[in-house]
Amino acid sequence: MGRNHSHHQAKLPNDSKFARLFLVHFLCLFAPFIFSWGVHCLALVLYVVTGLFGITLSYHRNLAHKSFKLPKWLEYTFAYIGIQALQAVRIFLLMHSTFLVNSVCHVWGHQAWKTGDLSRNNGLIALISFGEGWHNNHHAFQSSARHGLECWQMDMTWYVITFLECIGLAKDLKVPSDLQKQKMLP
């Protein structure tokens, strides 16, 4: 009995540590309901502005893949927003969505093109990552400014890029040709 007791006592601190950890994480689930809507609206706006303009539009499609051209002043402005995003706490959300694109989009989803890798199209991820979830499309046509290639494939970043083209700011938008598409058909 004494042995059992000491064994139990030795385990207790771990159990309570676990319980506390569990409680803290469990409480986090309720955080969205406890915090005010104002804070969340602001966080959402910052997420869209920094994520869409800074990361997907500027860093990824404009700078990394050069899939369209912007006047220098606007290129720098968007890149600056991207830097702000990388420096701030908001990166937390962005990192999670980037992580999701890179992990989920190589495991779950549909392969529309013969890319010879594991990349997939995931509409749910595309929705929260401004179109980056059309990852099989992106692997197939890396220099395309448009990731959601079908009209039903929602791609917020692409909509903004086409708007920028409409008002004369974005130029030379790259999209895959019919021939390029044919070559990639499975």
Ligand SMILES: [Zn+2]
């Ligand atoms: Zn890329």
Ligand SMILES: [Zn+2]
């Ligand atoms: Zn990938």
